[in-house]
Amino acid sequence: MGKFIAKRLFMLIPVVLGISFIVLLLLAITPGDPAKMMLGTQATPERIAALRDTLGLDDPILVRFVHFLGQIVQGDFGTSFMTKRPVFDEMITRMPYTLLLVSVSLGVSVVLGIPLGVYAATHHNTWKDNGAMFISLFFVSMPVFWFALLLVRFFGVELRWLPLSGIDTWQSWILPIVATSLGFVATIARQTRSNMLEVVRQDYIVTAKAKGLPERRVIYRHALKNALIPVIMVIGNMFGLLIGGALITEVIFGIPGLGQYTIAGLTGRDYPVIQGSVFILSVMFSLVILIVDVVFAIVDPRIRAQSGRNNSKKRKVGNQIEEDPQEIEA
Amino acid sequence: MEEQGNLLEIRDLAVEYHTDEATIYAVNHIGLTVKKGETIGLVGETGAGKTSIARSILGILPMPPAKIVSGEILYRGNELLRLPEREMRKIRGNKIAMIFQDPMTALNPIETVGFQIAETIRQHDSVSQVEANRRACDMLEMVGIAMGRFGDFPHQFSGGMKQRVVIAMALACNPELLLADEPTTALDVTIQAQVLEMMQSLRERLETSVMLITHDLGVVSEFCDSVAVVYAGEIVERGTVEDIFDRPGHPYTLGLFGSLPRLDATERRLKPIKGRMPDPTNVPEGCRFCDRCPRAEDRCSKSPPAESEIAPGHAVKCFFAPQR
Ligand SMILES: Nc1ncnc2c1ncn2[C@@H]1O[C@H](COP(=O)(O)OP(=O)(O)OP(=O)(O)O)[C@@H](O)[C@H]1O
Ligand SMILES: [Mg+2]
Numbered sequence: 001m002g003k004f005i006a007k008r009l010f011m012l013i014p015v016v017l018g019i020s021f022i023v024l025l026l027l028a029i030t031p032g033d034p035a036k037m038m039l040g041t042q043a044t045p046e047r048i049a050a051l052r053d054t055l056g057l058d059d060p061i062l063v064r065f066v067h068f069l070g071q072i073v074q075g076d077f078g079t080s081f082m083t084k085r086p087v088f089d090e091m092i093t094r095m096p097y098t099l100l101l102v103s104v105s106l107g108v109s110v111v112l113g114i115p116l117g118v119y120a121a122t123h124h125n126t127w128k129d130n131g132a133m134f135i136s137l138f139f140v141s142m143p144v145f146w147f148a149l150l151l152v153r154f155f156g157v158e159l160r161w162l163p164l165s166g167i168d169t170w171q172s173w174i175l176p177i178v179a180t181s182l183g184f185v186a187t188i189a190r191q192t193r194s195n196m197l198e199v200v201r202q203d204y205i206v207t208a209k210a211k212g213l214p215e216r217r218v219i220y221r222h223a224l225k226n227a228l229i230p231v232i233m234v235i236g237n238m239f240g241l242l243i244g245g246a247l248i249t250e251v252i253f254g255i256p257g258l259g260q261y262t263i264a265g266l267t268g269r270d271y272p273v274i275q276g277s278v279f280i281l282s283v284m285f286s287l288v289i290l291i292v293d294v295v296f297a298i299v300d301p302r303i304r305a306q307s308g309r310n311n312s313k314k315r316k317v318g319n320q321i322e323e324d325p326q327e328i329e330a
Numbered sequence: 331m332e333e334q335g336n337l338l339e340i341r342d343l344a345v346e347y348h349t350d351e352a353t354i355y356a357v358n359h360i361g362l363t364v365k366k367g368e369t370i371g372l373v374g375e376t377g378a379g380k381t382s383i384a385r386s387i388l389g390i391l392p393m394p395p396a397k398i399v400s401g402e403i404l405y406r407g408n409e410l411l412r413l414p415e416r417e418m419r420k421i422r423g424n425k426i427a428m429i430f431q432d433p434m435t436a437l438n439p440i441e442t443v444g445f446q447i448a449e450t451i452r453q454h455d456s457v458s459q460v461e462a463n464r465r466a467c468d469m470l471e472m473v474g475i476a477m478g479r480f481g482d483f484p485h486q487f488s489g490g491m492k493q494r495v496v497i498a499m500a501l502a503c504n505p506e507l508l509l510a511d512e513p514t515t516a517l518d519v520t521i522q523a524q525v526l527e528m529m530q531s532l533r534e535r536l537e538t539s540v541m542l543i544t545h546d547l548g549v550v551s552e553f554c555d556s557v558a559v560v561y562a563g564e565i566v567e568r569g570t571v572e573d574i575f576d577r578p579g580h581p582y583t584l585g586l587f588g589s590l591p592r593l594d595a596t597e598r599r600l601k602p603i604k605g606r607m608p609d610p611t612n613v614p615e616g617c618r619f620c621d622r623c624p625r626a627e628d629r630c631s632k633s634p635p636a637e638s639e640i641a642p643g644h645a646v647k648c649f650f651a652p653q654r
Contacts (some may be wrong), residue, residue, distance in 0.1 A: 203436045204436055207436045207499075209422070210427070211422065211427075212422035212423035212424055225440060301485065
């Protein structure tokens, strides 16, 4: 397993580098000039050209890429064009907000989504199942920004129960988290439900029943554990979407996180900010995918066998004869 | 009344599957008895309703779509179909256990085989985890698998070994009745014999009654004491192995065995009979075998024949059955 993780961590490097290069390329070919934006519309062409030169904007792409890499290995992400503050410091102070928003939203989605899916599956074809699935279809289809605005309007403006914007108290987190997670609660619920319905038709579930196990144990120990394997995959993939959703929620609710920073960078053509944010976000995303794969391997012995074949085989052969059943603890 | 020596008695059992498109009449008012210590063979073509019968006994039909529309299943005088779920659970896997048709899919892929066997033991006997694990190891050894493989997962076993694990699981609590649903069909021919011989010796050791569902007449003649021939959800003939092999009374049984049915026949497989079983969603009014029967007459298609006992314990569902 350790080797597997190390290998995957190593593979992360080309992925993140590739993404960084593509971002650089995209910024170069999209219209808009950061120097012009910094100096305002009154600036003379000479001043703009001079600034472009100091910022290194006229260098060839590859030179800029190498320069960027050189900075990154030193933990330096450059200075923001707009604020003149180091991008790295800015990201470090903003990171906790985004991490909190994303991880709590993910937690909420999992904690609510899975039981909801199991509930719908165990009440298959009843009004409870249909109701739960109809509501979740509704939330799956609703764009995050639209839902966030509805929440602000209803709970913030009309009822005045919760703060509109900013993050002064813990209550301020409620609306952003609800807005970010609700769609994913629904996604996980639907996925769990369909996997459960698939799994309960499997022969080994009949075997479990035929052993005389109580319904609850059949559902939670035998069916759910198997049904969750594909759900883990979905959760991993969701993470990217969740970050995307968080960017929007942060802007709408005025949360000073990475998302807000990224979007500000994008609108202001602040290249270092964009490059730095995308770099960090892609590292985060790749790490999550790695974690998902590890969890995958832990839960599913068939995958574990593929990732760590040699070690487990050796141990088995060695134990074959002298293994004492008393020692085999479950 | 419970007849002496009857472990299980099925009366007038009927099972239907209700799907969106149609109603499938899978089991149609069958009666059957299993005596203590006996091995009874259930033979019949695919789709005849054999698995449905076995699953009804254990109360593990998929409901919906399945529905038991009539009948009683008496196990030691207890009506299983009316038993509360709690009580039924104490019987499943403990008093009555089942081996499934396909060993490749019968085991939970993400639990160790040892866990799956020990789980059955812990469910029924109040023993510690350590004791349950020890007994699971014994069971593995009994079916010829080294106990060192306790912690292995199903994908690390071959098909034959998986079936051994399934058998170990089924026998873990010393059941009185074992429902073996084509235990060897999915296996290699060489493994088939091994698994059957192992089952036979375990059966003798543990004095378990067995309901053996199979397509293989050789297996029936070798392992069974009595036979029930299932056709289109009905039991068209039942009796001892000698009755069925030497004095078959139903044209379908005759057809299955070819022209010369003999106990020591070299022909092991069921003989294919011309034609097909009637559509289970639209069963004929008269005798179900009518369309394929070489002896069919007018009356056969008008009303179904009743079951008649042509000798003690040998019953046939045909108008042409020799009367006693
Ligand atoms: N879950 C189900 N839903 C609908 N119909 C079913 C279901 N299970 C079985 N049937 C139908 O019931 C009838 C009897 O099926 P059953 O599985 O009992 O036959 P079988 O004798 O065991 O066949 P085989 O030898 O192929 O195992 C068949 O017509 C089958 O199509
Ligand atoms: Mg079957």
